[in-house]
Amino acid sequence: MPPRGCAAAGLLLVLLVLRACAARASEITFELPDNAKQCFYEEIAQGTKCTLEFQVITGGHYDVDCRLEDPDGIVLYKEMKKQYDSFTFTASRNGTYKFCFSNEFSTFTHKTVYFDFQVGEDPPLFPSENRVTALTQMESACVSIHEALKSVIDYQTHFRLREAQGRSRAEDLNTRVAYWSIGEAIILLVVSIGQVFLLKSFFSDKRTTTTRVGS
Amino acid sequence: MAGGGGLRAAVAALVLAAWGAHGLYFHIGETEKRCFIEEIPDETMVIGNYRTQLWDKQSEAFLPSTPGLGMHVEVKDPDGKVVLSRQYGSEGRFTFTSHTPGEHQICLHSNSTRMALFAGGKLRVHLDIQVGEHTNNYPEIAAKDKLTELQLRARQLLDQVEQIQKEQNYQRYREERFRMTSESTNQRVLWWSIAQTGILILTGIWQMRHLKSFFEAKKLV
Numbered sequence: 001m002p003p004r005g006c007a008a009a010g011l012l013l014v015l016l017v018l019r020a021c022a023a024r025a026s027e028i029t030f031e032l033p034d035n036a037k038q039c040f041y042e043e044i045a046q047g048t049k050c051t052l053e054f055q056v057i058t059g060g061h062y063d064v065d066c067r068l069e070d071p072d073g074i075v076l077y078k079e080m081k082k083q084y085d086s087f088t089f090t091a092s093r094n095g096t097y098k099f100c101f102s103n104e105f106s107t108f109t110h111k112t113v114y115f116d117f118q119v120g121e122d123p124p125l126f127p128s129e130n131r132v133t134a135l136t137q138m139e140s141a142c143v144s145i146h147e148a149l150k151s152v153i154d155y156q157t158h159f160r161l162r163e164a165q166g167r168s169r170a171e172d173l174n175t176r177v178a179y180w181s182i183g184e185a186i187i188l189l190v191v192s193i194g195q196v197f198l199l200k201s202f203f204s205d206k207r208t209t210t211t212r213v214g215s
Numbered sequence: 216m217a218g219g220g221g222l223r224a225a226v227a228a229l230v231l232a233a234w235g236a237h238g239l240y241f242h243i244g245e246t247e248k249r250c251f252i253e254e255i256p257d258e259t260m261v262i263g264n265y266r267t268q269l270w271d272k273q274s275e276a277f278l279p280s281t282p283g284l285g286m287h288v289e290v291k292d293p294d295g296k297v298v299l300s301r302q303y304g305s306e307g308r309f310t311f312t313s314h315t316p317g318e319h320q321i322c323l324h325s326n327s328t329r330m331a332l333f334a335g336g337k338l339r340v341h342l343d344i345q346v347g348e349h350t351n352n353y354p355e356i357a358a359k360d361k362l363t364e365l366q367l368r369a370r371q372l373l374d375q376v377e378q379i380q381k382e383q384n385y386q387r388y389r390e391e392r393f394r395m396t397s398e399s400t401n402q403r404v405l406w407w408s409i410a411q412t413g414i415l416i417l418t419g420i421w422q423m424r425h426l427k428s429f430f431e432a433k434k435l436v
Contacts, residue, residue, distance in 0.1 A: 024238050024343070026238065026239040026342075026344075027344075027346075028342075028344065029251060029252040029253065029254070030249070030250065030251050030252065031250060031252070039241065040240070040241050041239070041240050041241065042238050042239050042240070043238065112252065117239065125354075125371065138365055139368065142368040142369065143368075146368070146371065149372065149375040149379065150375070152379055153375065153378065153379060153382070156379065156383075156386075159386070160254065160382070160385075160386065163389060163390070163393070164254065164389075166393065167389065167392065167393045167396070170393060170397055170400065171396050173400055174399055174400045174403070177400055177403050177404055177407070178403055181403065181407035181410075181411065182407075184411060185407070185411055185414055188411065188414050188415060189414060189418065192418035192421075193418070195422065196422050196425055196426060199426065200426075200429055203433060203435075
């Protein structure tokens with residue numbers, strides 16, 4: 001193989017790997033303490049289509065502040081106290097994009113936040129995706145099934161998050177019912193018995209004071 | 216030789232490209248612990264890749280790589296039992312497979328003594344967590360099993376469908392738990408309401424009888 005061909009093949013491989021590396025999706029669930037702000041950064045190339053989706057799973061009123069900034073500091077997306085949102089944008093320039101979640105408005109509730117940051121399209125299945133022929137019918141059927149299954153998995157994720165929300169509320173309710181019922185029963189007993197003895201003490205005191213005044 | 220030089224340059228560029236491959240990053244303090252939650256069905260594989268960079272005060276930038284910097288990775292299963300607890304270097308890859316469905320907690324913290332020298336040291340951590348069918352490396356599977364393109368696509372679809380099935384099973388398990396919790400709440404509300412009404416009536420009766428005998432003794436009634 002001629003040296004020039006070897007170098008060219010190497011360069012092509014590098015370019016393909018770079019293209020593959022440019023596409024990624026990060027799905028992360030993390031806990032945001034009260035009065036805290038957590039930021040994530042990602043380096044994005046110009047012209048890449050990106051999607052940021054977030055949802056609050058547990059905590060308080062299930063809301064969080066979100067802010068997305070481009071490398072120049074220009075705010076691309078800013079929402080306060082949102083429970084769920086999805087934002088798509090195309091990177092206008094190269095650089096580090098930053099997005100932050102803030103729970104600074106809350107005084108004592110931790111929040112669990114899920115976000116899915118998709119950068120670019122999914123990497124192709126094969127490294128040598130520079131095909132000269134079009135896809136056969138079987139292959140394009142496989143591709144469309146793959147896309148459909150991806151959206152099924154996506155819907156499943158959202159369903160799981162909503163179910164987690166509902167379940168955490170139900171479990172909260174369960175423990176709250178137990179503690180408050182026991183507390184109320186105790187208060188009821190204490191107040192009833194206390195009332196009787198307080199009333200008795202009114203009558204006992206009067207009797208002693210009248211006798212003292214008399215003599 | 217020009218060809219060899221070109222190939223070496225290509226390999227070097229590939230290595231550099233692989234370094235930039237960990238996209239998402241965040242900053243973490245010296246002894247700060249950062250935890251991430253993964254809610255997954257059972258028998259699901261999770262692969263995490265991370266890379267750390269230390270903030271250098273002199274150059275006011277993050278160093279490209281810092282050997283000697285360690286990260287401790289701890290993974291707990293839904294019951295709180297520790298599944299994985301290991302120390303890795305400044306760049307590492309951790310893998311675990313879930314055996315019980317539910318919320319697994321992945322915690323990372325740095326316990327490097329070198330950072331104590333840099334007061335207020337900041338650490339940049341690149342993190343990438345892949346779950347389930349995203350952990351499969353298809354070009355590798357194709358090479359190992361010698362699959363044609365169509366066979367590989369079919370394999371990918373099968374993996375995806377398997378993941379969907381696992382998630383559906385997990386969904387059934389979660390729904391059962393939800394139903395049990397709701398039934399328990401229902402029972403508790405019922406019995407505690409009856410109990411409180413009973414206590415109310417009994418203490419009312421006791422109050423009246425006690426006060427009546429008290430007033431009769433005091434000759435007020």
